[in-house]
Amino acid sequence: MKIYIEDSYDKISEKAALIVAGRITVNPRSVLGLATGSTPIGMYKKLIDMYKRSIIDFSQITTFNLDEYYKLSRENRGSYYYYMMETFFNHINIPKENIHIPNGMADDIEKECREYEEKIDKAGGIDIQILGIGTNGHIGFNEPAENLNIRTGLIDLTENTIRDNSRFFEKKEEMPTKALSMGIVSIMKAKKIILLASGENKAEAIKNMTNGYINTNHPASILQAHRDCILIIDRDAAKLII
């Protein structure tokens, strides 16, 4: 695992955006795995800027998002569908049919999860997977637990995640307690993984994912077994490893 420690959030965002842009330039038909949350917002802004300056083109790109809340409508401002449209997709030229986000409103959730995996495989797998990390070490919504989902599935969110993420909801009680998430193997199958982290509140999680052990209570620690995983973090997030 390569670790880049940068001076600022802006530098993290820039480095990640440059790697993604490089990949898109080499292969305009790349498949991107995308994440939500506060951390990748700067990277999305830089990619939008590069698109507007005609440096990159998204017309043949396919995307798969990591996760979505269960039984939260797309129109809800807290949904990841809403986030992705507002933060990224509405500002670039990606065809709507190339965008994939798990549908938490599906009647048959098992079928939705199975088909999501099939769509990733059919697209040829994910070339670059962007990840954030939860303060509890989750990736996607794979929460610390004895057993982790291999494939996309329905997950019970932990108290920690409900507390961390309720900031995205106007009314805290709207925050769902379950979500659909790509599984650990769905993530590990990506050809390249970039994990971004910023801020002191991520320092413990970063320490626990780089300590040389794989522990399902720190789901991100599995990334140590990936061939091409890059951590791009700021000094605050790196505080306990430098």
Ligand code: PGA
């Ligand atoms: P954040 O979330 O970027 O909002 O900190 C990261 C995550 O929970 O994976």
